[in-house]
Amino acid sequence: MTTSTALLVADLTGVAVFAASGASAAVAKRLDLFGVVFVGVVAALGGGIFRDLVIDEVPPLAFADWRYAATAAVTAVAVFWLHPQLARLRTTVLVLDAAGLALFTVTGTLKALDAHVPAVGACMIGMLTAIGGGLGRDLLTGEIPVVLRREIYAVAALAGSIVVALLSAYRHANALWLTAAATLVFVLRVVSLRRQWSAPVATLRPPRTGTRGPRD
Template sequence: MGEEQLLLGLNLVGIIVFSASGAAAAVAKRLDLFGVTVVGVVTALGGGVLRDVAINEAPPVAFTDWRYPVTAGLTAAIIFWLHGRVFRLRKTMLTLDAAGLGLFTVVGTVAALDAGIPQVGACMIGMITAIGGGVVRDLLTAEIPVVLLREIYAVASLAGTIVITVCHHFEVPPLWSSLGAAILVFGLRLISLQRNWSAPTPKGPATA
């Protein structure tokens, strides 16, 4: 499998899981079919649009390749109709979000490296790609974005971007580095949820 086909596959799988995550969050807020579809599509495509803007790819691929919005829209519609038979919404949403976080971390970082972005910048773009859609999802569903809370979220993505850039430097085959980074991010996110790991917060009472 070539690197281009690998990235396309990861992109589409990431779009499916992030669209499902966004749609599940919208269903939990009791939005109608249109609202669920909009939230699912924006969640799935938001991070990729930010990535393409950052690497100066215009127009963003989400607007030029019909497979991206159609895949996101169909996934969101399926979640709307089948959620009651398939999920316990919160647990499923968190699992899907963790999977999307891992996949989009890989896609964003690899795309940035391929565009000639230096390693530190590629890490930043990879993380933005991974967390961008989730931030928009949380804002649209009136939640504080997960990335701003104590949970290990952006840190897990950042760890994945570092794995990708190090593997790229040592010319590790893209398939293995991508799978390893995605699994690392997914695992870190789920373990942090199960064990209540969190980033440090300020000590003592808040002051104005």
């Protein structure tokens, strides 16, 4: 399997996984079939469209290659009809989202590097590619985006993109090592959810309500 074919397979797998994540979230919000498919497509293709526009690949693959939109739509429809068989829908959404985060981190960073974007910029593009779909999904379903909460989400994507950039710099960007990088992102995200790890937040002190008396 060539590198381009492997990237296509990983990209389409990420599309399917994020489409399932978006569709599952839409089903949980009781949206109709169109709403479920729309949210699934946005979740699946939003990050990739951003990536392609940033690296000046126009039109984005989501529009130029019918397989992307078809994969997202078919997956979303399948989730709509099969959701009664999906036990514990919230857990399903979180696991699928973690898998999509991992896959899009790797493919987004690699595509940026292939477009000759410097390593730091490629890491940022990889992270934003990974979180873009989830951001769109949460906004459309009326949730505070995961990336803005205290959860380890964007940090996991950034860590994975840094690993991919290092692998590419040292000529180790083969299927085995890239799979390991994706696994790192997935495990970091899932473990952080189970152990309730979070990024630090500012401590807010309540305003003082008392008043000082007159000085003697």
